Amino acid sequence: MGVSVPTETVPESGTQSRIGAVRAPLTNALRLLEVDTRLLGMLGALLIIWFGFNILSGGTFLSPRNLWNLSVQSASIGIMATGMVLIIVSRNIDLSVGSMLGFLGYTMAMIQAVWIPNDLGFGHEQPLTWIITLILGIALGALVGGLQGFVVAYGGVPSFIVTLGGLLVWRGLIFRYAQGQTIAPMESTFQMLGGGTVGTRVGALGEWPSWTLGIVLCVAIVFLQITSRRRRRKYGFPVRPLWAEGLVGAVSSAAVLGVVWVANSYPLPVNVAIQYAEEHGIPVPVGGLFIPTGIAFPVVIMLIVTLVVTFLATRRRFGRYVYAIGGNPDAAALAGINVRRTIMLTFALMGSLAAISAAVQTARLNAAVTNLGVQNELDVISAAVIGGTSFSGGIGTVPGAILGAVVMQSLRSGMVLLLVDSPTQDIVVGVVLVVAVGLDTFVRRGVR
Amino acid sequence: MLTQSSTPTPAPQRVPLVEMRNINVSFGGVRAVRDVTIDLYAGEVVGLVGGNGAGKSTLMRTLSGARPPDSGQIFVNGQAVTIGNPRDAKALGIETIYQTLALADNLDAPANVFLGREVTGGATLDDSAMESATRKVIGRLNPNFKNFKTPVLRLSGGQRQAVAIARAIEFNARALIMDEPTAALGPAETAQVHALVKQLKSEGIGIFLVSHDIHDVFDLSERISVMYHGRLVGTVKKEDVTVDEILGMIILGKPPTKLTSEELSQLHG
Numbered sequence: 035m036g037v038s039v040p041t042e043t044v045p046e047s048g049t050q051s052r053i054g055a056v057r058a059p060l061t062n063a064l065r066l067l068e069v070d071t072r073l074l075g076m077l078g079a080l081l082i083i084w085f086g087f088n089i090l091s092g093g094t095f096l097s098p099r100n101l102w103n104l105s106v107q108s109a110s111i112g113i114m115a116t117g118m119v120l121i122i123v124s125r126n127i128d129l130s131v132g133s134m135l136g137f138l139g140y141t142m143a144m145i146q147a148v149w150i151p152n153d154l155g156f157g158h159e160q161p162l163t164w165i166i167t168l169i170l171g172i173a174l175g176a177l178v179g180g181l182q183g184f185v186v187a188y189g190g191v192p193s194f195i196v197t198l199g200g201l202l203v204w205r206g207l208i209f210r211y212a213q214g215q216t217i218a219p220m221e222s223t224f225q226m227l228g229g230g231t232v233g234t235r236v237g238a239l240g241e242w243p244s245w246t247l248g249i250v251l252c253v254a255i256v257f258l259q260i261t262s263r264r265r266r267r268k269y270g271f272p273v274r275p276l277w278a279e280g281l282v283g284a285v286s287s288a289a290v291l292g293v294v295w296v297a298n299s300y301p302l303p304v305n306v307a308i309q310y311a312e313e314h315g316i317p318v319p320v321g322g323l324f325i326p327t328g329i330a331f332p333v334v335i336m337l338i339v340t341l342v343v344t345f346l347a348t349r350r351r352f353g354r355y356v357y358a359i360g361g362n363p364d365a366a367a368l369a370g371i372n373v374r375r376t377i378m379l380t381f382a383l384m385g386s387l388a389a390i391s392a393a394v395q396t397a398r399l400n401a402a403v404t405n406l407g408v409q410n411e412l413d414v415i416s417a418a419v420i421g422g423t424s425f426s427g428g429i430g431t432v433p434g435a436i437l438g439a440v441v442m443q444s445l446r447s448g449m450v451l452l453l454v455d456s457p458t459q460d461i462v463v464g465v466v467l468v469v470a471v472g473l474d475t476f477v478r479r480g481v482r
Numbered sequence: 483m484l485t486q487s488s489t490p491t492p493a494p495q496r497v498p499l500v501e502m503r504n505i506n507v508s509f510g511g512v513r514a515v516r517d518v519t520i521d522l523y524a525g526e527v528v529g530l531v532g533g534n535g536a537g538k539s540t541l542m543r544t545l546s547g548a549r550p551p552d553s554g555q556i557f558v559n560g561q562a563v564t565i566g567n568p569r570d571a572k573a574l575g576i577e578t579i580y581q582t583l584a585l586a587d588n589l590d591a592p593a594n595v596f597l598g599r600e601v602t603g604g605a606t607l608d609d610s611a612m613e614s615a616t617r618k619v620i621g622r623l624n625p626n627f628k629n630f631k632t633p634v635l636r637l638s639g640g641q642r643q644a645v646a647i648a649r650a651i652e653f654n655a656r657a658l659i660m661d662e663p664t665a666a667l668g669p670a671e672t673a674q675v676h677a678l679v680k681q682l683k684s685e686g687i688g689i690f691l692v693s694h695d696i697h698d699v700f701d702l703s704e705r706i707s708v709m710y711h712g713r714l715v716g717t718v719k720k721e722d723v724t725v726d727e728i729l730g731m732i733i734l735g736k737p738p739t740k741l742t743s744e745e746l747s748q749l750h751g
Contacts, residue, residue: 361588428588
C-alpha cells in the first residue's frame with residue numbers, strides 16, 4: 035500500500051509540500067471526475083497550439099474555413115491512427131500503411147474507373163459503383179494487412195521487418211502496374227467520400243443533418259452515462275458525484291455541438307452556392323448566399339471508425355486481449371489467449387483502415403497517383419505516439435490517437451498559414467514528436 | 483505447527499485426482515524432466531521440492547499446459563487426458579499460480595482475474611459483473627484490497643499475489659499448482675497464504691506446492707516429492723521423515739533409506 039496512486043485518498047496535508055497542498059483540491063476534483071488526465075493535458079496543448087497560431091496568423095487559423103479544412107486533412111491520418119494504436123499496443127509496428135494505402139487506392143481507382151465501366155462493360159457513373167469499390171477495397175485491405183499479420187504472428191518474423199518489406203513491396207507493385215500513370219477521374223459519388231464538391235453535390239452533411247448528428251451524439255453520451263451509472267449502482271460500486279457526471283456530460287456535449295457549429299459556419303464556395311440556388315429556385319440575396327457546408331464526409335467516416343475501433347478496443351474480448359498481450363505476452367498466452375490470431379487480426383484491421391483512408395484520399399484528389407500515401411506511415415505512427423501510445427506496449431487509447439492526428443495536422447496547417455517552408459515544418463514536427471513523448475514519459479514516471 | 487493430522491490421509495485405493503506418469507521434457511539436449519511419476523489426491527497438499535534446476539517448475543508447466551511433455555501420460559480422476567495448452571488444463575479444473583504471477587500489468591484486477599475467460603453480456607464485455615465477482619473473491623483473500631480500477635502494476639507485491647490467487651480460485655479449481663507462492667511476500671501475507679492453502683484443502687482441492695522453503699512445505703503438505711537433476715528422488719509422507727532427511731534428498735539426491743548418518747551430519751557443516 036506504500037505506492038501513491040491517483041485513486042487512493044490524498045495524503046494528509048501535514049506531509050505535503052506547499053505546491054502539493056495547492057494542487058491537492060484540483061487533483062481531488064480530477065479524481066472525482068474520473069477523466070483521463072493525459073487526454074486533458076493533450077487537449078490543453080492543442081488549445082495552446084490553436085490560439086498561438088491564431089494570434090500569429092492574425093485570426094485566420096481559427097476561422098471556420100481553416101478549421102473545416104483542418105478537420106478534413108486530419109481525417110485520413112486519424113482513421114489509420116486508430117488501428118495503429120492497437121498494433122503498437124500489442125508491441126508491434128506497421129511501417130507499410132503508406133504503401134498499403136497507395137496500393138489499395140490505386141486498386142480502388144482501377145475498379146471504378148477501368149474494371150467496372152470498361153472491362154465488365156457496365157459503363158461509368160453507375161449507382162452502386164462507389165459502394166462496390168469501397169467494399170472490395172476494404173476486403174482487399176484486410177487481406178493484405180492480414181497477410182502481413184500472418185507472417186508476423188505465425189511466421190515469427192518481427193513486424194518491423196515484415197512491414198518494412200511491405201513498404202517496399204506494395205509501393206513497388208504500384209509502380210510496376212501503374213507504370214507512372216495516373217488513374218482518373220473517380221466516380222462522382224465516390225468523390226463525395228473525400229469531402230470535395232462535384233457540381234452542386236458537396237461531400238459534407240449540410241446544415242440540418244450536421245445538427246441532427248450532433249444532437250444524436252449528445253443524447254448518446256448522456257444515455258451511456260446513465261446506463262453505466264445504473265449498472266455500477268446495481269452492483270453497489272461507487273459512482274461519480276452528480277455534479278461531476280453533469281460536468282462531464284455538459285462539456286462533452288458542448289464540444290460536439292461546437293464542432294457542428296464551426297462546420298456550419300463554413301459556407302459553400304460562392305459559385306457552388308449560386309449554382310445550387312439556381313437549381314433549387316432560391317433567390318440570391320444582395321449580400322451573397324450563405325449555405326452552410328456542415329460536417330465533411332471524411333470527418334463523419336473518421337467518427338464512425340473511431341467509434342467502431344474504440345468499441346472493439348474497450349468493449350470486446352479482442353481489444354482486451356490486444357492490451358493484455360501488450361502488457362505481458364507470456365501472461366496472455368498462459369491465460370489461454372490465442373496470441374497469434376489476435377496479432378494477425380490487428381494487422382488485418384490496420385489493412386482495412388488503410389483502405390478506408392485510401393478511399394478518402396483518392397476521392398479528395400479525384401485520382402490515384404503513384405506516390406499516394408508516401409510517408410503516411412510516419413504521420414500515422416506520430417499521431418498514435420503523440421496521442422499517448424507507448425512503444426513498451428499495453429498503453430494507448432483510440433481517442434488519444436485521433437487527438438494526436440489533429441495536433442500533428444494543426445502544426446502543419448498552422449505553419450502553412452504562416453508561410454513556413456516545408457523543410458522547417460519537418461524540423462518542427464520532428465522536434466515536437468520527440469519532446470511530446472519525452473514529456474509524457476517524464477510525467478508518467480512522476481505519477482508512479 | 484505440525485498438527486494437521488485432522489485432515490484425513492487419503493486411502494490408497496482411492497483414484498488420484500491427478501496422476502502424471504513417466505513424464506519426460508527436454509530443452510534442446512538438456513533433459514529437464516526424466517521419467518517422473520507423481521500423483522495428487524483431492525484435499526491433499528503435495529510439496530514439490532528440489533534445488534535450482536531440479537525440474538520442479540518444468541514438471542508443473544507440463545501439467546498447466548504451458549509446455550506439453552515430450553512423452554508420458556497424465557490422468558485426471560483416472561481418465562487419460564491430453565494437455566496441449568493452458569486452455570486444456572483450465573478446462574480440466576487445473577489452475578496455476580505462477581511464480582512470476584503472470585499478470586498483465588497494464589490491466590486492472592478484474593481484467594486479470596477474468597483474462598481469457600471474460601464475462602460477456604450480449605456482444606460486449608460485462609465489466610461490472612467481472613468487477614463484482616472480483617471484489618467478492620479478492621475480499622476473501624485480502625479484505626483491505628480496494629484498488630479494483632488501477633492497473634495491477636501499481637499494486638503492492640501482496641496485492642498482486644492476491645490477484646493471481648483470485649484468478650486461480652474463481653473458476654472452481656479441482657487441482658491447484660502453486661509455484662513459490664510466498665517467495666515475494668512478507669510474514670503477514672505469507673500467513674494469509676498458509677491460511678488459504680488450508681482452507682482450499684478443506685474444500686477438497688488438491689494442491690501441488692512448489693517451493694524452495696522447506697518449512698513452508700513441512701507446514702502445509704501431507705506428502706513431499708523431491709526432485710534432483712530432473713529425476714524424482716522419491717515421494718515421502720511428511721510424518722515419516724525429518725527436515726534433515728528431506729534436505730539430504732534435495733542436496734544429495736538420495737532417498738532417506740540410502741542416506742548414511744555421516745552424510746546427514748555433513749548437511750549441517
